[in-house]
Amino acid sequence: MKASQAQVFEDRRWSSHGQGMVWRHRVALEMVTEDPVLDIGGGDGFFLSLLQQHKGFRRLYLLDISPVAVEKARQKGLDAHVTDITKPLPYPDNYFAAACALDVLEHLYDPLPTLTEMARVARQIVLVVPNFHYWKDRVRMIFGKVPFQCKPARGHVYWFNYAVLQEMISKAGLEVDANDFNGPGRLGKLGKWLACRFPSLFADSFAVRLRKS
Numbered sequence: 001m002k003a004s005q006a007q008v009f010e011d012r013r014w015s016s017h018g019q020g021m022v023w024r025h026r027v028a029l030e031m032v033t034e035d036p037v038l039d040i041g042g043g044d045g046f047f048l049s050l051l052q053q054h055k056g057f058r059r060l061y062l063l064d065i066s067p068v069a070v071e072k073a074r075q076k077g078l079d080a081h082v083t084d085i086t087k088p089l090p091y092p093d094n095y096f097a098a099a100c101a102l103d104v105l106e107h108l109y110d111p112l113p114t115l116t117e118m119a120r121v122a123r124q125i126v127l128v129v130p131n132f133h134y135w136k137d138r139v140r141m142i143f144g145k146v147p148f149q150c151k152p153a154r155g156h157v158y159w160f161n162y163a164v165l166q167e168m169i170s171k172a173g174l175e176v177d178a179n180d181f182n183g184p185g186r187l188g189k190l191g192k193w194l195a196c197r198f199p200s201l202f203a204d205s206f207a208v209r210l211r212k213s
Contacts, residue, residue: 006107009155010043010066018072019046023182023205024102024128031126031178031209034097035059038122040085040114041104045073061096063089086110089117096122103205105129106149106156115172125174125210132159134204161200165208174210181206 019025025047032051036059039048048060062073062080073080083090086108099122105111106129118125130149137147149156169176181203183195194202 006155007065007067010064011068013155014044014066014069014072018044021050024207025050027180027182027207028100028102028126028128029054031180031207032098032100033124036061036096038063038089038091038096038099038118040089040099040101040118041065041107042073042080042100042102043069045069045076045078045080047100047102048073048078049076085114089121091121093120094123098122098124098126100126102126102128103130106132106158106160109157111158112168112171115168115174119172119174119210119212123211124177126207127165127210128205128207129160129165130156130205131161131200131203132156133161133200135201136204138201160206162203162206163200165206169208169210172210173213175213176208177211178209179207 028047029050035057037048037051037057038061040063042048042062042064045062048062051057051060060078062078063083063085064070065082065084067082070080070082099118101118105114105127108114132149137149140147181195181199182205183202184191199206
């Protein structure tokens with residue numbers, strides 16, 4: 001998706017609805033330990049507002065391609081700017097304690113340059129990405145159905161499994177400091193164990209906190 005196409009897509013999405021608390025927000029709240037924080041592709045600022053409410057953080061910054069989303073974030077009192085996150089980020093080296101991209105990198109044709117820029121401007125990086133090889137999506141493909149994560153309304157153009165994510169982390173000169181996997185909720189502790197033991201099959205999303213190698 002070209003920048004102009006992505007902006008139209010995201011403007012339409014943010015005009016129709018906002019965000020609610022889901023797993024990516026809960027796990028990222030645990031992984032982000034200090035500010036200042038930069039939220040890449042942060043939409044309407046929901047996650048940064050959670051950091052304000054739950055951790056008392058005040059130095060919070062947001063970049064998003066959608067003017068609609070950025071205006072909603074500004075209405076929450078956040079330092080938000082319309083930016084093409086595939087370009088160099090407008091901040092000096094190591095300006096942030098943490099940079100986050102929560103369900104964002106899968107919307108980019110080439111996420112590596114953005115991840116590399118995040119590593120330049122922040123000491124820690126927190127990522128959440130969906131797993132495109134989740135068992136339910138494999139079953140859907142067997143029966144000739146479009147996997148959930150690949151439906152056009154999702155806007156996803158880069159497909160992650162855990163091996164793909166690990167390779168990208170290595171190419172960016174980063175290493176995993178902490179990780180978490182969202183397993184089948186109905187299976188309780190068994191689902192969590194399966195997600196941790198076989199993440200590319202039983203985790204529907206991956207969360208990692210990264211540090212520079």
